[in-house]
Each structure stands twice: as C-alpha cells, then as structure tokens.
Amino acid sequence: MRLMRRSLLPLGFAVFAGSRPALADAPVALEGAEVFDGERRIGRATILVADGVIGAIGPSGSVAVPAGARRIDLAGRAVVPGLISAHSHVGNSAGAETGGRFYTRENVLAQLRQFAAYGVTTVTALGLGPAAFFDIREEVRRGGTDGADLLGAGMGVGVPDGTPPAGPMNLNDSQVARPGTPEEAREAIRAMARRRVDIVKLWVDDLNGTVPMMRPEIILAATEEAHAHRLRVAAHIHDLEQARIVVRSGVDIVAHGIRDKPVDAALVAAMRERNTWYIPTIQINEANYIYADRPELLADPFFGRALNAGLRAQFGDPEWRRSALAGAASSREEVAVNQRNLKALHAAGVRIGFGTDSGATAIRIPGFAEHRELELMVEAGLTPEQALRCATGQSAELLGLEDRGLLRQGRRADLLVLDADPQADIRNIHRIRAVWQRGREVSGALG
Ligand SMILES: [Zn+2]
Structure with a gap:
C-alpha cells in the first residue's frame, strides 16, 4: 500500500501560516x-x-x-x-455553483479549513482533481497550510461520454481520464501512479441506462494495473448489479451505497470473501432535499459556518424550496434503500468506511455532510459507537493509513x-x- 506514515517535521523547523498557534514545545x-x-x-x-x-x-x-x-x-x-473522509472532493464548487473552473489553490484550502472546523481532519478527494491537486497536496503535507490533511486520486478514471457526466457537473478534460481501451486505462493508471496518487478511482455507472457504462475489460485492466502499483481501487457505483461487477473485478472499495435494490446473500458473500470495503455515502441523496425540508437550518449557527452566501440565498429562495421538495421522492427512497443496505452489510460483517461525496457538487457541503452522515448511519441502525468506528479507525484502515484514525x-x-x-x-x-x-x-x- 502506498499510503505510508508521514514523518513530522522536526520541532522548530516548520513555519505555520495563518491563524495556527505556534508549536507548543511542552507536552x-x-x-x-x-x-x-x-x-x-x-x-x-x-x-x-x-x-x-x-x-x-x-x-x-x-x-x-x-x-x-x-x-x-x-x-x-x-x-x-478526528473524522476521516474516504470519499469527498475538493475544488469543484464555489457558492451555489459546481464545476472544474473552481479548482484553485485558494478554494481548495478554504474547503480544507471548513472540513477541519467540522472535525474532518483527513479528506480524500476521490477524483476530479487536475494537476494542481498534486501541488496542493504537497503543500498541505509539508504543514504550511491550515485545514484538513489531503489525500486523493488525482483525476480518476471515467468513461468517454459517460460518468462522471461532464455536462451536468461542468467538468473539464483535466479533471477526469476517460480511456477508451484497456491499454489506455493501464496507461492512465501508470500516469497516476507516477504522480503518487493515494488511491485509484473508477466510475462504474450508466446513470440509469442513459450513458455508456465502463466496460468490464476496462474495469479489470485498470484494477489490475493499480494493484501492480500497490494502489487500492475505489469504484463509484449506484446499483446492485454495478456493485456485483466491481466486486467480482477485484475492486477494493465500493465507494457509494447501493441504492436501487436490497443487497443479497451472493453479494455479501463475495464482499466478505474478498474483504471489499463499502462506503455508504447516504448523505449524497439527502443533500437534494434536507435544506428544503428544514429551512430552520438557515438560522442554526452550527450549520451557518458551512454556508456561503450563494447557498444561503439558494436555500432561502421559496421557489427553489418548492422545486426541491417536489422532486424529493426518489432521493428519499434512495436514502431509505441505502440505509437498509448499510444495516444489512454491517450486520453481515462487511467492512464499512466513511464518506459522503462532499464537495462533488455545491449542495454536498463539506463538514456538514459528514455530521449528517453519522446521524444517518445511526438512523440506519448502527450504534453511535459503530458509526464513529467507521468514521475513524476503519476509515483509516480502508485508506491504509497507520498513522491516524x-x-x-x-x-x-x-x-x-x-x-x-x-x-x-x-x-x-x-x-x-x-x-x-x-x-x-x-x-x-x-x-
Ligand atoms: Zn464522488
């Protein structure tokens, strides 16, 4: 595994910017x-x-x-x-808007500060990172910035004209590799390994049959190449059948909850046999309606720290709220299916990590999303201790981090x-x- 303990800078050597207090010499x-x-x-x-x-x-x-x-x-x-997110994104939104044009050092660092303020001290950007990701990660690692520690997949591997959808998410070509052949997939992984990504991300989803899905031979080639470089592979999925495919292909981490059908014994057995990790990301769908459901959040100081002016205006707009509520039924159903599947997989002994997809779009709000995720995991039937274990020790283990969690x-x-x-x-x-x-x-x- 590539994720190694990172040594600390010697005391008195590092210069910390911003509002950080000076290093305390005394224990x-x-x-x-x-x-x-x-x-x-x-x-x-x-x-x-x-x-x-x-x-x-x-x-x-x-x-x-x-x-x-x-x-x-x-x-x-x-x-x-400190909470450890194994599935977030950075630099892909600003205000109420989403898109790759927001990937700037200043924006990423501001989001990392927001994560840290909410107690998320390690953040994994699971794809959508252009070349600037590597410089920012390095700067964060050296300790010269405030905010959460940053790991990531760099770009991640998607599908030509498929997921992640470039149009709706305003993505650009520097954010996602879209190989058309197994050899191109291997080359994309090799390029990522050269940049020392912390993890590999694949998008395996046909968006309910509306776009081409990543072909099985691409999934296999990318996974095999990643493993040859001692990198773990996390796959975006939505449906049970997609989860079956990625687990069978040797993917290490199912990076979203299964939201179309109940999990079955065959999948549970396969995940247990292969020690596949599962990150439910329940909040991803709740984000579509919770701000409309609970307008009182706008007056809640705890939530307020996470709200920028653009989101505050959007959530306060009665027309936006009506529209969000009108379209909420399918999201509510996906949350319910996701919660039942989490409960079943957890009870069956499948290893559960922690993440929310925060930062992928503007309404998946860094920090707040992680707090809601813990609540949603408990609502699903985990005890608070079990949910916290997923978000700390287990999330570190999923990432191969032995220095925290x-x-x-x-x-x-x-x-x-x-x-x-x-x-x-x-x-x-x-x-x-x-x-x-x-x-x-x-x-x-x-x-
Ligand atoms: Zn994601």
Missing part, C-alpha cells in the same frame, strides 16, 4: 474526558500529546504526566479521533473535544469545543 496532557479511541470506549482518560503525536493514553491516573507538561482539564467533555501511542494527535458524549447521542458530535490536528488546537467551537 500537553488532556485530562478527564470520556474517550472513544476509534475502536472502543476507554472511559475517562488522560491523553499525553507531544511532537504532534500521542505519547501515551490510558485511563485517568494510569498515565504519568511529565513535569512541565501543560495540563488541560476536560472533565465533563468527550474526545473522539485511532487514539493510540505513536499515532497523530488528530482529535475532537466535544461538550457532550456522542456515544450517548450521535448529535453531540455537533458540539465541538476544539479540533486538534497533529497535536495542536487548530479550530474552536462552531457557531
């Missing part, structure tokens, strides 16, 4: 919060943070706090790992301090007191 002890470590609840604990990573973690009283450490009393609060010694100190315990009510994930990234507080309360 920090976060004391007394109820801690979920990304896998399990460990109760009231002490987390010792030094040099950007967790130096020690354990039940209160079990961790020796060195003299000189800064002690922060978090009694009555909760701590969970769990609050364990030696891993990155990426974490959320919450005013109430999300295991009691997943909506408490909204109650962010602080976001810590690589051992430093980077963002405070929302709203």
